[in-house]
Amino acid sequence: MSTKYDEIIGEIQSRLDDEQLKSGEKLPSIRKFAKEFNCSINTVLKAYSELEKAHLIYSVPKSGYFAVGSDMPKQQTQMKIDFVSAGPDKSRMPYRDYQHCMNQAIEIYKEEMFQYSHPLGLASLRQQLSAQAKDLQVFAPPDRIAVVSGSQQALDLLISLPFPNNKKEICVEQPTHFSYIDSITSRGLKPIGIEVNQNGIDLNNLEKVFRERSVKFFYTVSRFQNPTGCSYTNQEKKHIVELAQKYDVYIIEDDYMGDLDTRKKADPMFAYDPSGRVIYTKSFSKVLLPGLRLGLAVLPEALLKSFTQAKFAADVHTPVLTQGALEIYLSSGMFKAHIEKLRRQYKKKGTILKKAYLEHLPPGAAFTGGDSGFYSTVELPGRMKAKHLVEYLQKKNVLVQDATGMYLPEYRQENRIRLSVSQVDDRKIAVGVKKIGDGIRTLAK
């Protein structure tokens, strides 16, 4: 449920977007808004102050609050409905709280700043991460946890490390996170694809590949997959782990958005084999700030030494200041409180998106995912190409992404678009999806 504070911010943002409030125009008085929204003056003041920090409005002493110029680039981009940007929702990120943590960290970790520290991260942060990971059913001691410069770094480093099974091939879902396709192919390797769709994964095919090929690891995004937005059931996850055990294949479980899962009983694959068969990675980019470049990996004992060497060779260690700030953010309880709010907000985004898909997509178009409000895909009807729809919608100020690059060449589908509603205002989601539906109808003629 959104609070009055959120509602006021949303209301002003949409008045600015729709140009009901133009550059230099005065905002409603605080007293008037408090009455209109049936809330305290303090709540309105807090909301206005947040909008001021975001440079959307400014205050003039004794006169009130005014809209910042609509000729500014920031304002122009807000006219668009952006389903491409996959960063977190800016209005919900705890930027100021983190700033306080950074300020504290620069004092607390002063000594550490004058020297190099451990490649796998600050011991005190690893302890906090170990404790916090338990909330996600990931039980791992601090010495198996590596702090990395974004989870992408751990995923990337693992490609080149020799694994205890001495196998060479890498298996990925199809479609998958395109940066990881780049990570693998840039090493001259050709990944094996496993199709996933709204019906899940073909476990017989996965078993065949595990049995017949020399698979080093299977890279999987077990919930809120990028780009499909699909999540495996517990039964599927258990089955995949059993297959990995049976055929001596490792699993790299990219749980980049595990924090946003509202299903209390949903386990990560790691929970089905915490011994090291499943290498678990988690990101702070979608739930905190991507610019921090913070993530973690839970490694098997057998890979600790080689991973430490590779991490040292890559960047010695992740910056102490951001690590220290994360430790303070976690230990103070701020993270927990933030995540609980965020989970509800993203769930709401997902619900709005799904409803909009059902209402506005024409027959012949299908969608996947949408549960977290982060990623989902739309399959276009007939032979319609995603790139044509992308171009058409751009002219209508709706930005969507062609998903073609998220497939390996042999699995390529050119009729899928990816949507993220993370940075789209809740009230704009249905408007944008309707424009997508109308666009599909127009191009199908």
Ligand SMILES: Cc1ncc(COP(=O)(O)O)c(C=O)c1O
């Ligand atoms: C599936 C998936 N895994 C990992 C990452 C990378 O996260 P990080 O910013 O922690 O490197 C992303 C980023 O979008 C992603 O979509």
